[in-house]
Amino acid sequence: xxxxxDELRIAxxxxxxxxxxxxxxxxxxxxxxxxxxxxxxxxxxxxxxLVEERLRRGNSSGYHFIFAxxxxxxxxxxxxxxxxxxxxxxxxxxxxxxxxxxxxxxxxALMKLTEERIAASxxxxxxxxxxxxxxxxxxxxxxxxxxxxxxxxxxxxxxENDSKxxxxxxxxxx
Amino acid sequence: xxxxxDELRIAxxxxxxxxxxxxxxxxxxxxxxxxxxxxxxxxxxxxxxLVEERLRRGNSSGYHFIFAxxxxxxxxxxxxxxxxxxxxxxxxxxxxxxxxxxxxxxxxALMKLTEERIAASxxxxxxxxxxxxxxxxxxxxxxxxxxxxxxxxxxxxxxENDSKxxxxxxxxxx
Numbered sequence: 001x002x003x004x005x006d007e008l009r010i011a012x013x014x015x016x017x018x019x020x021x022x023x024x025x026x027x028x029x030x031x032x033x034x035x036x037x038x039x040x041x042x043x044x045x046x047x048x049x050l051v052e053e054r055l056r057r058g059n060s061s062g063y064h065f066i067f068a069x070x071x072x073x074x075x076x077x078x079x080x081x082x083x084x085x086x087x088x089x090x091x092x093x094x095x096x097x098x099x100x101x102x103x104x105x106x107x108x109a110l111m112k113l114t115e116e117r118i119a120a121s122x123x124x125x126x127x128x129x130x131x132x133x134x135x136x137x138x139x140x141x142x143x144x145x146x147x148x149x150x151x152x153x154x155x156x157x158x159x160e161n162d163s164k165x166x167x168x169x170x171x172x173x174x
Numbered sequence: 175x176x177x178x179x180d181e182l183r184i185a186x187x188x189x190x191x192x193x194x195x196x197x198x199x200x201x202x203x204x205x206x207x208x209x210x211x212x213x214x215x216x217x218x219x220x221x222x223x224l225v226e227e228r229l230r231r232g233n234s235s236g237y238h239f240i241f242a243x244x245x246x247x248x249x250x251x252x253x254x255x256x257x258x259x260x261x262x263x264x265x266x267x268x269x270x271x272x273x274x275x276x277x278x279x280x281x282x283a284l285m286k287l288t289e290e291r292i293a294a295s296x297x298x299x300x301x302x303x304x305x306x307x308x309x310x311x312x313x314x315x316x317x318x319x320x321x322x323x324x325x326x327x328x329x330x331x332x333x334e335n336d337s338k339x340x341x342x343x344x345x346x347x348x
Binding site (some may be wrong): 124159 | 257327
Protein backbone atom coordinates (compact mmCIF):
# COMPACT_ATOMS: atom_id res chain seq x y z
CA UNK A 1 0.00 0.00 0.00
CA UNK A 2 1.23 3.48 -0.85
CA UNK A 3 1.83 5.84 2.00
CA UNK A 4 -0.49 8.81 1.84
CA UNK A 5 1.26 12.10 2.28
CA ASP A 6 -0.74 14.38 4.56
CA GLU A 7 1.06 17.69 4.28
CA LEU A 8 3.27 19.79 2.03
CA ARG A 9 5.96 21.95 3.60
CA ILE A 10 7.02 24.81 1.35
CA ALA A 11 9.41 27.34 2.90
CA UNK A 12 7.66 28.40 6.13
CA UNK A 13 4.19 27.27 5.02
CA UNK A 14 2.52 24.01 5.90
CA UNK A 15 -0.31 22.89 3.65
CA UNK A 16 -2.58 20.10 4.85
CA UNK A 17 -3.50 17.68 2.10
CA UNK A 18 -6.97 16.26 1.65
CA UNK A 19 -7.96 13.61 -0.89
CA UNK A 20 -11.61 13.15 0.01
CA UNK A 21 -14.24 15.37 -1.56
CA UNK A 22 -17.10 16.94 0.39
CA UNK A 23 -20.15 18.94 -0.72
CA UNK A 24 -18.60 22.24 0.42
CA UNK A 25 -15.90 21.69 -2.23
CA UNK A 26 -18.40 22.84 -4.86
CA UNK A 27 -17.87 26.31 -3.42
CA UNK A 28 -14.18 25.78 -2.51
CA UNK A 29 -13.28 24.95 -6.10
CA UNK A 30 -15.37 27.77 -7.53
CA UNK A 31 -13.50 30.18 -5.22
CA UNK A 32 -10.04 28.84 -6.11
CA UNK A 33 -10.67 28.83 -9.85
CA UNK A 34 -12.36 32.25 -9.87
CA UNK A 35 -9.61 33.78 -7.72
CA UNK A 36 -7.03 33.08 -10.42
CA UNK A 37 -8.84 35.59 -12.65
CA UNK A 38 -7.82 33.34 -15.48
CA UNK A 39 -10.88 31.39 -16.52
CA UNK A 40 -14.14 32.16 -18.30
CA UNK A 41 -17.30 31.58 -16.26
CA UNK A 42 -18.17 28.51 -18.39
CA UNK A 43 -14.76 27.06 -17.54
CA UNK A 44 -15.39 27.65 -13.83
CA UNK A 45 -18.71 25.83 -14.23
CA UNK A 46 -16.90 22.85 -15.75
CA UNK A 47 -14.41 22.74 -12.86
CA UNK A 48 -17.38 22.61 -10.47
CA UNK A 49 -19.15 19.93 -12.58
CA LEU A 50 -16.23 17.57 -12.06
CA VAL A 51 -16.66 17.83 -8.27
CA GLU A 52 -20.41 17.24 -8.65
CA GLU A 53 -19.68 14.15 -10.71
CA ARG A 54 -17.22 12.93 -8.06
CA LEU A 55 -19.74 13.54 -5.24
CA ARG A 56 -22.45 11.72 -7.20
CA ARG A 57 -20.46 8.74 -8.47
CA GLY A 58 -17.51 8.43 -6.09
CA ASN A 59 -14.41 6.69 -7.38
CA SER A 60 -16.26 5.40 -10.44
CA SER A 61 -16.43 9.00 -11.70
CA GLY A 62 -12.77 8.58 -12.57
CA TYR A 63 -11.99 11.98 -11.02
CA HIS A 64 -9.50 12.22 -8.19
CA PHE A 65 -8.78 15.32 -6.16
CA ILE A 66 -6.04 16.74 -3.99
CA PHE A 67 -6.71 19.84 -1.90
CA ALA A 68 -3.96 21.87 -0.18
CA UNK A 69 -5.41 23.67 2.84
CA UNK A 70 -4.04 26.08 5.36
CA UNK A 71 -6.06 27.12 8.41
CA UNK A 72 -9.13 25.60 6.75
CA UNK A 73 -8.87 27.79 3.65
CA UNK A 74 -7.79 26.10 0.41
CA UNK A 75 -4.70 27.39 -1.41
CA UNK A 76 -4.97 25.14 -4.41
CA UNK A 77 -6.21 21.88 -5.81
CA UNK A 78 -5.70 19.30 -8.53
CA UNK A 79 -8.25 17.16 -10.35
CA UNK A 80 -6.85 14.23 -12.32
CA UNK A 81 -7.88 10.84 -13.59
CA UNK A 82 -7.11 7.96 -15.89
CA UNK A 83 -8.28 8.63 -19.43
CA UNK A 84 -11.12 6.30 -20.49
CA UNK A 85 -10.09 3.44 -22.79
CA UNK A 86 -6.41 3.83 -21.96
CA UNK A 87 -4.11 1.75 -19.87
CA UNK A 88 -2.05 4.07 -17.70
CA UNK A 89 -2.59 7.42 -19.45
CA UNK A 90 -3.76 10.13 -17.08
CA UNK A 91 -5.07 13.61 -17.58
CA UNK A 92 -4.59 16.46 -15.13
CA UNK A 93 -7.92 18.15 -15.79
CA UNK A 94 -7.41 21.05 -13.42
CA UNK A 95 -4.58 22.43 -11.38
CA UNK A 96 -5.19 25.82 -9.80
CA UNK A 97 -3.71 27.88 -7.00
CA UNK A 98 -5.46 30.93 -5.54
CA UNK A 99 -4.13 34.31 -6.58
CA UNK A 100 -2.76 35.00 -3.08
CA UNK A 101 -0.95 31.64 -2.83
CA UNK A 102 0.73 31.85 -6.21
CA UNK A 103 4.48 32.28 -6.66
CA UNK A 104 5.49 30.18 -3.64
CA UNK A 105 5.90 26.83 -5.37
CA UNK A 106 2.53 25.39 -4.32
CA UNK A 107 1.58 24.61 -7.93
CA UNK A 108 4.81 22.71 -8.59
CA ALA A 109 4.54 20.85 -5.30
CA LEU A 110 0.95 19.83 -6.14
CA MET A 111 2.04 18.70 -9.61
CA LYS A 112 4.87 16.61 -8.16
CA LEU A 113 2.53 15.02 -5.63
CA THR A 114 0.01 14.26 -8.39
CA GLU A 115 2.72 12.56 -10.45
CA GLU A 116 3.74 10.42 -7.47
CA ARG A 117 0.16 9.33 -6.86
CA ILE A 118 -0.39 8.54 -10.54
CA ALA A 119 2.86 6.55 -10.66
CA ALA A 120 1.78 4.64 -7.53
CA SER A 121 -1.49 3.75 -9.32
CA UNK A 122 0.46 2.29 -12.24
CA UNK A 123 0.19 5.32 -14.52
CA UNK A 124 2.67 5.68 -17.37
CA UNK A 125 1.93 9.03 -18.93
CA UNK A 126 0.37 12.31 -17.92
CA UNK A 127 -1.29 14.65 -20.38
CA UNK A 128 -2.06 18.34 -19.92
CA UNK A 129 -4.06 20.45 -22.32
CA UNK A 130 -4.14 24.20 -22.55
CA UNK A 131 -4.65 27.04 -24.94
CA UNK A 132 -1.94 28.29 -27.31
CA UNK A 133 -3.11 31.90 -26.81
CA UNK A 134 -0.64 34.53 -25.61
CA UNK A 135 -2.48 35.01 -22.31
CA UNK A 136 -1.93 31.31 -21.53
CA UNK A 137 1.85 31.67 -21.82
CA UNK A 138 2.29 31.55 -17.98
CA UNK A 139 0.40 28.23 -17.96
CA UNK A 140 2.52 26.75 -20.75
CA UNK A 141 5.71 28.01 -19.06
CA UNK A 142 4.56 26.37 -15.82
CA UNK A 143 4.05 23.03 -17.60
CA UNK A 144 7.46 23.34 -19.25
CA UNK A 145 9.13 24.13 -15.91
CA UNK A 146 7.47 20.95 -14.61
CA UNK A 147 9.26 19.07 -17.47
CA UNK A 148 6.24 18.45 -19.70
CA UNK A 149 6.94 18.26 -23.44
CA UNK A 150 4.71 19.67 -26.12
CA UNK A 151 3.26 16.64 -27.92
CA UNK A 152 0.91 18.34 -30.38
CA UNK A 153 -0.86 21.56 -31.21
CA UNK A 154 -4.30 21.65 -32.84
CA UNK A 155 -4.86 25.01 -34.55
CA UNK A 156 -8.21 26.80 -34.08
CA UNK A 157 -9.35 24.12 -31.64
CA UNK A 158 -10.96 26.24 -28.91
CA UNK A 159 -11.94 28.99 -31.35
CA GLU A 160 -10.50 30.80 -34.35
CA ASN A 161 -6.82 31.54 -33.60
CA ASP A 162 -7.06 29.70 -30.29
CA SER A 163 -5.21 26.40 -30.57
CA LYS A 164 -5.08 23.51 -28.14
CA UNK A 165 -1.59 22.57 -27.00
CA UNK A 166 -1.13 19.05 -25.62
CA UNK A 167 1.72 18.38 -23.21
CA UNK A 168 2.92 15.00 -22.06
CA UNK A 169 5.34 13.54 -19.54
CA UNK A 170 6.46 9.92 -19.33
CA UNK A 171 6.56 9.56 -15.56
CA UNK A 172 8.49 6.28 -15.68
CA UNK A 173 11.47 8.25 -16.97
CA UNK A 174 11.57 10.75 -14.11
CA UNK B 175 -34.72 26.42 -39.43
CA UNK B 176 -32.74 23.58 -40.94
CA UNK B 177 -34.68 20.96 -42.82
CA UNK B 178 -34.38 17.58 -41.14
CA UNK B 179 -33.55 14.82 -43.53
CA ASP B 180 -35.65 11.76 -42.73
CA GLU B 181 -34.13 9.10 -44.96
CA LEU B 182 -30.95 8.03 -46.73
CA ARG B 183 -31.23 6.35 -50.13
CA ILE B 184 -28.15 4.29 -50.96
CA ALA B 185 -28.39 2.17 -54.14
CA UNK B 186 -31.61 0.16 -53.67
CA UNK B 187 -31.72 0.60 -49.88
CA UNK B 188 -33.75 3.12 -47.97
CA UNK B 189 -32.64 3.91 -44.42
CA UNK B 190 -35.00 5.80 -42.16
CA UNK B 191 -33.26 8.37 -40.02
CA UNK B 192 -34.04 8.97 -36.38
CA UNK B 193 -32.54 11.70 -34.21
CA UNK B 194 -34.42 11.08 -30.98
CA UNK B 195 -33.06 8.60 -28.45
CA UNK B 196 -35.21 6.05 -26.64
CA UNK B 197 -34.48 3.60 -23.81
CA UNK B 198 -34.36 0.62 -26.22
CA UNK B 199 -31.32 2.29 -27.85
CA UNK B 200 -29.22 1.06 -24.93
CA UNK B 201 -29.60 -2.37 -26.50
CA UNK B 202 -29.64 -1.14 -30.12
CA UNK B 203 -26.27 0.52 -29.74
CA UNK B 204 -24.78 -2.41 -27.88
CA UNK B 205 -25.87 -4.66 -30.77
CA UNK B 206 -24.49 -2.39 -33.50
CA UNK B 207 -21.15 -1.86 -31.79
CA UNK B 208 -20.73 -5.53 -30.81
CA UNK B 209 -21.69 -6.72 -34.32
CA UNK B 210 -18.67 -4.91 -35.80
CA UNK B 211 -16.43 -7.34 -33.89
CA UNK B 212 -14.06 -4.45 -33.59
CA UNK B 213 -14.32 -3.16 -30.05
CA UNK B 214 -13.28 -4.36 -26.63
CA UNK B 215 -16.13 -4.95 -24.16
CA UNK B 216 -15.09 -1.88 -22.13
CA UNK B 217 -15.37 0.19 -25.30
CA UNK B 218 -18.87 -1.18 -25.94
CA UNK B 219 -19.79 -0.18 -22.38
CA UNK B 220 -18.62 3.36 -23.08
CA UNK B 221 -20.72 3.56 -26.26
CA UNK B 222 -23.74 2.52 -24.17
CA UNK B 223 -22.88 5.03 -21.38
CA LEU B 224 -23.18 7.90 -23.84
CA VAL B 225 -26.78 6.87 -24.63
CA GLU B 226 -27.51 6.58 -20.89
CA GLU B 227 -26.16 10.07 -20.40
CA ARG B 228 -28.30 11.36 -23.25
CA LEU B 229 -31.43 9.67 -21.85
CA ARG B 230 -30.71 11.10 -18.41
CA ARG B 231 -29.74 14.65 -19.31
CA GLY B 232 -31.31 15.23 -22.73
CA ASN B 233 -29.75 17.89 -24.94
CA SER B 234 -27.65 19.21 -22.06
CA SER B 235 -25.64 15.96 -22.20
CA GLY B 236 -24.00 17.42 -25.30
CA TYR B 237 -24.44 14.07 -27.10
CA HIS B 238 -26.41 13.98 -30.32
CA PHE B 239 -27.38 10.82 -32.18
CA ILE B 240 -28.38 9.74 -35.65
CA PHE B 241 -29.77 6.24 -36.23
CA ALA B 242 -30.20 4.68 -39.68
CA UNK B 243 -32.96 2.06 -39.56
CA UNK B 244 -34.40 -0.36 -42.05
CA UNK B 245 -37.53 -2.39 -41.28
CA UNK B 246 -37.09 -1.42 -37.63
CA UNK B 247 -33.59 -2.86 -37.32
CA UNK B 248 -30.71 -0.40 -37.04
CA UNK B 249 -27.90 -0.55 -39.62
CA UNK B 250 -25.69 2.08 -38.05
CA UNK B 251 -25.49 5.14 -35.89
CA UNK B 252 -23.44 8.20 -35.07
CA UNK B 253 -22.88 9.94 -31.76
CA UNK B 254 -21.41 13.42 -31.94
CA UNK B 255 -21.30 16.65 -29.98
CA UNK B 256 -19.64 20.00 -29.49
CA UNK B 257 -16.44 19.70 -27.46
CA UNK B 258 -16.72 21.42 -24.06
CA UNK B 259 -15.01 24.82 -23.82
CA UNK B 260 -14.75 25.19 -27.58
CA UNK B 261 -16.63 27.36 -29.96
CA UNK B 262 -17.60 25.25 -32.97
CA UNK B 263 -15.28 22.25 -32.55
CA UNK B 264 -17.15 18.95 -32.67
CA UNK B 265 -16.16 15.41 -31.93
CA UNK B 266 -17.65 12.37 -33.63
CA UNK B 267 -17.46 10.06 -30.61
CA UNK B 268 -18.86 7.00 -32.34
CA UNK B 269 -19.72 6.01 -35.87
CA UNK B 270 -20.55 2.35 -36.38
CA UNK B 271 -22.29 0.24 -38.99
CA UNK B 272 -23.37 -3.35 -38.34
CA UNK B 273 -21.26 -6.06 -39.90
CA UNK B 274 -24.02 -7.00 -42.35
CA UNK B 275 -24.63 -3.42 -43.51
CA UNK B 276 -20.98 -2.59 -44.10
CA UNK B 277 -19.51 -2.04 -47.57
CA UNK B 278 -22.59 -0.32 -49.01
CA UNK B 279 -21.67 3.28 -48.26
CA UNK B 280 -23.85 3.66 -45.16
CA UNK B 281 -20.88 4.81 -43.05
CA UNK B 282 -19.91 7.52 -45.53
CA ALA B 283 -23.52 8.64 -45.92
CA LEU B 284 -23.88 8.90 -42.12
CA MET B 285 -20.63 10.86 -41.89
CA LYS B 286 -21.77 13.28 -44.60
CA LEU B 287 -25.11 13.77 -42.87
CA THR B 288 -23.35 14.38 -39.54
CA GLU B 289 -21.15 17.02 -41.15
CA GLU B 290 -24.19 18.76 -42.61
CA ARG B 291 -25.93 18.82 -39.24
CA ILE B 292 -22.82 20.12 -37.48
CA ALA B 293 -22.37 22.82 -40.12
CA ALA B 294 -26.03 23.82 -39.70
CA SER B 295 -25.39 24.18 -35.94
CA UNK B 296 -22.53 26.59 -36.62
CA UNK B 297 -19.72 24.03 -36.26
CA UNK B 298 -16.34 24.82 -37.79
CA UNK B 299 -14.24 21.73 -37.24
CA UNK B 300 -14.79 18.03 -36.67
CA UNK B 301 -12.34 15.84 -34.81
CA UNK B 302 -12.07 12.06 -34.91
CA UNK B 303 -9.81 9.99 -32.70
CA UNK B 304 -8.70 6.44 -33.24
CA UNK B 305 -5.89 4.04 -32.57
CA UNK B 306 -2.70 3.94 -34.63
CA UNK B 307 -2.59 0.13 -34.37
CA UNK B 308 -2.46 -1.99 -37.52
CA UNK B 309 -5.89 -3.49 -36.86
CA UNK B 310 -7.39 0.01 -36.93
CA UNK B 311 -6.08 0.65 -40.45
CA UNK B 312 -9.58 0.18 -41.98
CA UNK B 313 -10.89 2.89 -39.61
CA UNK B 314 -8.10 5.31 -40.51
CA UNK B 315 -8.58 4.59 -44.22
CA UNK B 316 -12.31 5.28 -43.80
CA UNK B 317 -11.59 8.66 -42.18
CA UNK B 318 -9.10 9.50 -44.93
CA UNK B 319 -11.63 8.56 -47.64
CA UNK B 320 -14.02 10.94 -45.89
CA UNK B 321 -11.34 13.68 -46.36
CA UNK B 322 -10.17 13.95 -42.76
CA UNK B 323 -6.54 14.98 -42.27
CA UNK B 324 -4.24 13.59 -39.64
CA UNK B 325 -3.64 16.43 -37.19
CA UNK B 326 -1.52 14.69 -34.56
CA UNK B 327 -0.41 11.34 -33.25
CA UNK B 328 0.29 10.70 -29.55
CA UNK B 329 2.57 7.67 -29.13
CA UNK B 330 1.71 5.06 -26.46
CA UNK B 331 -1.51 6.91 -25.62
CA UNK B 332 -3.96 4.00 -25.31
CA UNK B 333 -1.25 1.59 -24.17
CA GLU B 334 2.36 0.75 -24.95
CA ASN B 335 2.76 0.81 -28.76
CA ASP B 336 -0.84 1.89 -29.18
CA SER B 337 -0.92 5.53 -30.24
CA LYS B 338 -3.86 7.89 -30.57
CA UNK B 339 -4.30 9.44 -34.01
CA UNK B 340 -6.33 12.64 -34.20
CA UNK B 341 -8.04 13.54 -37.47
CA UNK B 342 -9.63 16.85 -38.32
CA UNK B 343 -11.74 18.37 -41.07
CA UNK B 344 -12.52 22.05 -41.52
CA UNK B 345 -16.11 21.75 -42.68
CA UNK B 346 -16.32 25.34 -43.85
CA UNK B 347 -13.87 24.44 -46.63
CA UNK B 348 -15.93 21.55 -48.05
